[in-house]
Amino acid sequence: MFICRNQSCGAEWALSDVVIKNEGQGLLFRCPMCGARNYVERHDSPEGEVSYEQIADIDPKTKR
């Protein structure tokens, strides 16, 4: 489960709700509700399963 880090949004999304892509600064998904960038980290298990973990750090580009 991911939670949009835009505090005024805060929507919860399952992996199947979002599209994870790399826009050049790492993997992220755009919140389907507000469009905020939410960064994720990809994990590959030894069994070949792929999972994604949301990165809690605030994107410095939006902290202006």
Ligand SMILES: [Zn+2]
């Ligand atoms: Zn959002």
